[in-house]
Each structure stands twice: as C-alpha cells, then as structure tokens.
Amino acid sequence: MNISQRARQVSPFYVMELLEKARELEAQGKSIIHMEVGEPGFETPLPVKEEAVCAAKDGKTFYTHSLGIPELRSAISRHYRDLHKVDVPPERVIVTNGSSGAFVLLFAALLERGRTLAIPDPGYPCYRNIALLVDCGILSIPVTDETGYEITAAHLDRLDTFVDLLIVTNPSNPTGTVYRYGTLEKLHDRLCGLGGTLIVDEIYSELVYNTGFRSSAAISENIIVVNGFSKAYAMTGWRLGWMIVPGELVRPVQKFAQNLFISPPSLSQYAAISALDQRDAVEHMRRLYQERRDFLVPRLKSLGFSVPVNPSGAFYVYAGIERFDIDSMDFVNRALLEAGVAITPGYDFGSFGAGSHVRFSYANTLENIKEGCERLGRWLPALCK
Numbered sequence: 001m002n003i004s005q006r007a008r009q010v011s012p013f014y015v016m017e018l019l020e021k022a023r024e025l026e027a028q029g030k031s032i033i034h035m036e037v038g039e040p041g042f043e044t045p046l047p048v049k050e051e052a053v054c055a056a057k058d059g060k061t062f063y064t065h066s067l068g069i070p071e072l073r074s075a076i077s078r079h080y081r082d083l084h085k086v087d088v089p090p091e092r093v094i095v096t097n098g099s100s101g102a103f104v105l106l107f108a109a110l111l112e113r114g115r116t117l118a119i120p121d122p123g124y125p126c127y128r129n130i131a132l133l134v135d136c137g138i139l140s141i142p143v144t145d146e147t148g149y150e151i152t153a154a155h156l157d158r159l160d161t162f163v164d165l166l167i168v169t170n171p172s173n174p175t176g177t178v179y180r181y182g183t184l185e186k187l188h189d190r191l192c193g194l195g196g197t198l199i200v201d202e203i204y205s206e207l208v209y210n211t212g213f214r215s216s217a218a219i220s221e222n223i224i225v226v227n228g229f230s231k232a233y234a235m236t237g238w239r240l241g242w243m244i245v246p247g248e249l250v251r252p253v254q255k256f257a258q259n260l261f262i263s264p265p266s267l268s269q270y271a272a273i274s275a276l277d278q279r280d281a282v283e284h285m286r287r288l289y290q291e292r293r294d295f296l297v298p299r300l301k302s303l304g305f306s307v308p309v310n311p312s313g314a315f316y317v318y319a320g321i322e323r324f325d326i327d328s329m330d331f332v333n334r335a336l337l338e339a340g341v342a343i344t345p346g347y348d349f350g351s352f353g354a355g356s357h358v359r360f361s362y363a364n365t366l367e368n369i370k371e372g373c374e375r376l377g378r379w380l381p382a383l384c385k
C-alpha cells in the first residue's frame with residue numbers, strides 16, 4: 001500500500017492521543033483529572049435538545065440546502081446585528097459541518113500549490129493539517145508574550161514571502177489572547193493592500209472575561225469570519241459551525257460544500273436556531289469559566305509555571321515550564337502517569353516554544369481543577385529533584 005507523503009506529514013493531534021491514553025488508564029481504574037481537552041463539560045442547553053427532538057419528530061431528517069437552512073442563516077445574521085452590531089446579510093452566511101468544515105471549504109476554494117497560508121505559532125494545530133490537503137505553502141509566524149501573543153502588522157512587514165491567507169484566532173487557542181481591534185484593522189489593511197485575505201477564527205468569541213469583544217466582521221466585508229456552536233453553546237457533538245464570507249466567495253465555496261458534505265447536519269441546524277437565543281445559559285457558562293480562570297492562573301504561577309500574559313478569552317492557559325527543566329512531551333506524559341493529570345504539550349501548537357510550554361484547559365469543574373492543581377503540587381517537587 002502506498003501511503004501518501006501527506007499522510008506522513010500530518011502531525012498527530014497530541015491532545016487526542018493524551019485523552020486516549022488517559023481513558024485507557026481510567027479503564028484500568030486510575031483516577032485522571034482532565035485538563036487537556038478543549039471541550040465544554042456542560043451539556044447542551046435543554047431547549048436546544050428539545051428543538052432537535054421536535055425536528056426529528058417532524059421528519060426534518062433529510063439533506064438540507066448546501067449552504068444551510070434559510071432560517072438558520074437568517075438567525076445568524078440577526079445574531080450579528082443584535083450581539084455585534086454588524087449588518088451581515090444572510091446571503092453571506094454559510095452554515096458548515098463544524099467550524100472545521102469551514103476551514104476545509106475555505107482552503108479548497110482559496111489555496112493551492114504556489115499559494116501561502118500563514119498561521120500563528122503557537123496556534124490551533126488543525127489549520128496546518130487541513131492545509132496539507134491542498135498542497136499550499138504553510139508559513140508559521142512565531143508569536144511571543146512581547147506582543148501579548150498577537151500577530152501584528154510588524155510581523156507581516158518582516159516576512160519575505162507573499163501571504164495569500166492569514167488566519168488569526170480571536171480569542172486564541174492556546175494563549176487565550178483577545179486581539180486588540182486596532183491590530184486586526186492593521187492586519188487587514190496590510191494584507192488587503194497586497195491582495196491577501198484575513199480569516200479570523202472567532203469560535204471563542206462569546207467566552208471573554210473582563211474585556212469586550214468586537215467581531216472582525218465589522219472591519220470589512222472582505223474579511224472572512226469563522227465561528228461555530230461547539231464552544232460557547234456546548235454543542236461539540238452537533239458538528240455545526242458557520243462562516244461569513246465576501247459575496248464573491250459564496251458560489252465557489254458552495255460547489256465544494258455540495259461535493260464534500262452535501263449539507264450540514266439537518267437536526268443540528270433546526271436546534272441551533274434556538275441555541276442563539278440561549279443568552280442566559282451562555283452567560284452562566286461564561287461566568288463559570290471566568291471563575292475557573294481566576295482560580296487557575298494564580299495557582300499555576302504559585303506552582304512555578306510562567307504565565308506572562310493573563311488569558312482573557314477561550315478556556316485555556318498557555319503556561320511556561322522553563323522552571324522544571326524538562327521537555328513538554330516528557331512533562332505531560334509523566335504528569336499523566338505519575339500525578340494523574342492530563343495536560344496538552346506545546347507540540348500541539350507548533351514548534352516555537354513547543355518544548356517549554358504546556359496548555360491547561362479549564363473546561364472542567366472548579367472542584368476538579370482544584371484537585372488537579374493539588375496533585376501537581378504534590379508531584380512537582382519530586383520532578384524538580
């Protein structure tokens with residue numbers, strides 16, 4: 001069998017490997033505190049589940065329009081008007097199979113051999129691995145705490161490669177950075193001036209703490225905004241996302257959507273219309289995440305981790321382990337086996353700073369997070385000996 005070059009290049013999703021190992025240990029009776037996965041521990045709000053049941057009973061079990069049902073596209077358009085004060089016509093909203101599906105469609109429509117995608121390092125790993133499918137150039141832009149982990153226009157000025165597409169994640173996975181609006185405006189100006197395009201992944205946009213959030217959809221109709229129901233609405237398994245694209249991109253994306261996915265999942269779409277109305281449930285979850293972050297960040301610092309920039313969005317802490325003088329892969333493997341705490345190694349997010357950083361997810365209960373920190377507190381002195 002001839003395994004493709006691409007299959008050799010694609011990197012494992014370490015967080016999933018860690019999770020699988022952790023589950024094996026649990027099956028053997030070991031107790032593990034999960035701080036690796038970026039999945040809300042909350043169940044989907046009840047009214048959303050009820051809508052899905054109604055839709056199933058009403059026989060809404062068929063393929064839908066490839067761009068999403070009109071009611072949901074209109075509801076997303078209203079959501080932008082009400083929450084973000086931006087007018088986005090439903091015609092520019094495309095419903096996708098998770099936000100992951102949006103990246104597949106965008107890269108298929110916009111990238112090919114000879115074009116370049118720029119991504120942040122540290123950054124969300126799937127961008128790179130999805131882009132491998134279309135054979136484009138991939139350029140990692142290392143970001144540090146000096147810019148609060150933002151990619152800035154100065155980063156672009158220093159590049160000697162033309163960038164066709166740049167993705168930024170706002171708020172960021174893994175650093176929790178919420179971009180300054182001015183930074184995004186400048187990135188768009190720089191890229192646009194040269195014929196490139198900015199994609200902003202706003203999947204964590206409703207999970208921000210002590211700060212406001214402005215959607216990049218307001219900056220320009222030429223910016224592509226990707227979002228989804230997985231995180232803020234606790235709907236990871238429903239596999240539903242959306243994107244806002246310039247009008248001229250709708251048809252090219254639609255042709256790929258028809259062929260690759262046929263349609264987004266039907267029941268999920270009917271249910272998602274009501275998800276957007278669950279403001280109290282989303283706010284309740286957001287407050288709990290904030291409480292966990294407020295506990296976790298100082299606690300990690302007191303344990304010897306470095307957290308130079310306070311994360312103000314998403315549910316992650318990107319922490320330096322320089323103090324422990326150990327590679328992050330060894331660190332997380334030993335933390336799992338010796339302390340019973342699952343954490344993600346920096347290697348999931350790129351290569352820059354990968355060995356000296358780990359990511360903690362606080363999408364777990366405060367009680368479990370406290371227990372995880374207790375365990376680390378008992379284990380770390382042995383590691384440092």
Ligand SMILES: Cc1ncc(COP(=O)(O)O)c(C=O)c1O
Pocket residue numbers: 038097098099100101124169172173201203227228229230236239240241
């Ligand atoms: C930054 C970022 N974008 C996209 C996704 C994918 O989300 P979805 O479930 O909508 O495919 C994730 C999931 O962890 C993420 O962290």
